Amino acid sequence: MADPKERATMIVFDGDLDKAMASFIIATGAAAMGKQVTMFFTFWGLNVLRKDNVISGSKKNFMEKMFEKMMPRGPEKLGLSKMNYAGMGPKMMKKMMKNHNVSSLKEMIEMAQELDVKMVACTMSMDVMGLKEEELIDGLEYAGVASYLAEAEDSNINLFI
Amino acid sequence: MADPKERATMIVFDGDLDKAMASFIIATGAAAMGKQVTMFFTFWGLNVLRKDNVISGSKKNFMEKMFEKMMPRGPEKLGLSKMNYAGMGPKMMKKMMKNHNVSSLKEMIEMAQELDVKMVACTMSMDVMGLKEEELIDGLEYAGVASYLAEAEDSNINLFI
Amino acid sequence: MADPKERATMIVFDGDLDKAMASFIIATGAAAMGKQVTMFFTFWGLNVLRKDNVISGSKKNFMEKMFEKMMPRGPEKLGLSKMNYAGMGPKMMKKMMKNHNVSSLKEMIEMAQELDVKMVACTMSMDVMGLKEEELIDGLEYAGVASYLAEAEDSNINLFI
Numbered sequence: 001m002a003d004p005k006e007r008a009t010m011i012v013f014d015g016d017l018d019k020a021m022a023s024f025i026i027a028t029g030a031a032a033m034g035k036q037v038t039m040f041f042t043f044w045g046l047n048v049l050r051k052d053n054v055i056s057g058s059k060k061n062f063m064e065k066m067f068e069k070m071m072p073r074g075p076e077k078l079g080l081s082k083m084n085y086a087g088m089g090p091k092m093m094k095k096m097m098k099n100h101n102v103s104s105l106k107e108m109i110e111m112a113q114e115l116d117v118k119m120v121a122c123t124m125s126m127d128v129m130g131l132k133e134e135e136l137i138d139g140l141e142y143a144g145v146a147s148y149l150a151e152a153e154d155s156n157i158n159l160f161i
Numbered sequence: 162m163a164d165p166k167e168r169a170t171m172i173v174f175d176g177d178l179d180k181a182m183a184s185f186i187i188a189t190g191a192a193a194m195g196k197q198v199t200m201f202f203t204f205w206g207l208n209v210l211r212k213d214n215v216i217s218g219s220k221k222n223f224m225e226k227m228f229e230k231m232m233p234r235g236p237e238k239l240g241l242s243k244m245n246y247a248g249m250g251p252k253m254m255k256k257m258m259k260n261h262n263v264s265s266l267k268e269m270i271e272m273a274q275e276l277d278v279k280m281v282a283c284t285m286s287m288d289v290m291g292l293k294e295e296e297l298i299d300g301l302e303y304a305g306v307a308s309y310l311a312e313a314e315d316s317n318i319n320l321f322i
Numbered sequence: 323m324a325d326p327k328e329r330a331t332m333i334v335f336d337g338d339l340d341k342a343m344a345s346f347i348i349a350t351g352a353a354a355m356g357k358q359v360t361m362f363f364t365f366w367g368l369n370v371l372r373k374d375n376v377i378s379g380s381k382k383n384f385m386e387k388m389f390e391k392m393m394p395r396g397p398e399k400l401g402l403s404k405m406n407y408a409g410m411g412p413k414m415m416k417k418m419m420k421n422h423n424v425s426s427l428k429e430m431i432e433m434a435q436e437l438d439v440k441m442v443a444c445t446m447s448m449d450v451m452g453l454k455e456e457e458l459i460d461g462l463e464y465a466g467v468a469s470y471l472a473e474a475e476d477s478n479i480n481l482f483i
Binding site: 165172174175176191203204205222224225227231285288289290291304306307309310313314315316317319320322 | 326327328330333340341344348352353357377403404405415417418421422424425456478479480481483
């Protein structure tokens with residue numbers, strides 16, 4: 001079993017652009033230092049992992065379709081937790097990131113996958129919000145809270161973001 | 162003294178329905194696995210523990226009465242951190258939880274108490290917000306930050322929610 | 323190297339008055355108990371550390387000037403994460419804190435510095451948001467995510483606030 005110093009877990013709950021960036025900056029940084037990193041995406045955090053598609057409506061009931069439409073589809077559609085200003089804030093933030101050669105969130109997600117960050121989608125949240133596996137990006141694992149706890153108990157760094 | 166792997170603490174700060182659910186899902190999951198779990202409720206998180214009563218006004222000053230009125234009273238009155246839409250969001254979320262046989266927040270709180278999750282109300286926050294013990298559910302402990310830190314230092318899993 | 327029980331780290335991300343207070347209450351409490359405490363201020367959390375000054379515009383581009391103007395300048399200008407009511411909420415909260423002899427956020431920051439809490443400003447966030455060292459209070463360190471991770475891996479208490 002790995003040393004707790006060599007492991008980190010994060011629960012990505014919020015699904016805002018800025019909080020998602022913070023979690024991937026920490027995750028890729030930790031993975032680059034050789035740590036085993038696991039990110040659990042739950043509730044609004046699942047939106048970070050969405051593909052920009054609409055799936056066949058017949059698989060969803062009315063409320064699930066409403067949630068599907070109203071929640072942001074993937075890293076390029078997320079809002080900011082503050083100063084969102086109907087989407088102007090994220091545009092400005094992205095421009096300022098680009099000016100300073102900071103990777104986009106989409107690039108950070110790809111980098112995390114290359115660095116073998118384990119990305120887990122919370123199946124209970126998916127059920128409640130009506131999200132299907134075919135709406136989420138490839139390369140994810142699917143699990144529940146017990147799986148999170150098993151990893152978190154062996155990690156010194158455990159964050160809820 | 163218990164192994165840090167066998168303990169978990171959470172600070173419940175936000176008091177939104179979704180974040181409160183996340184914290185109780187983690188707390189009851191960890192307790193079911195045999196861990197000692199402590200939840201510290203502070204600031205808006207105290208609203209999760211409120212009973213749906215109004216107490217005698219004579220014990221509160223003007224601002225305390227305003228806070229009492231404006232803050233949600235208990236698990237069935239909480240809003241969502243996102244997509245709240247003046248209360249429609251929580252209604253939809255609760256319906257979707259029911260459809261998937263997910264317990265309500267009220268049931269999760271009862272389950273946590275049955276599983277001996279220690280629930281602590283932050284006395285400093287209660288003072289500042291004018292909340293009295295008779296407004297909160299039974300079975301709580303009352304303590305401050307030193308008590309939190311004493312438990313957190315012995316736990317691997319420490320979350321701020 | 324210090325015992326992980328004797329260390330605590332916090333990422334201060336949100337920069338709301340209430341969350342900033344929670345982080346400084348924990349930080350000063352932990353430091354008073356003899357722990358080594360490090361606070362990393364990133365994204366909106368940097369606003370907690372701002373001085374109430376406006377710096378020479380010539381050092382900033384248009385968007386940086388906009389962010390400079392629109393983000394709160396320091397502990398006395400922060401809003402609440404809930405019940406902000408265009409600034410009335412923070413006024414009420416401050417009054418209620420004063421009534422109960424709770425220190426102001428400004429005083430808590432000074433106390434943290436006296437107790438040798440290490441306060442680190444995230445340089446990447448400063449770049450992205452266009453914040454300069456001369457806009458932040460004295461006594462800070464400047465570092466990035468690798469520095470955070472190096473400290474967090476040795477701490478039992480790691481919070482994201």
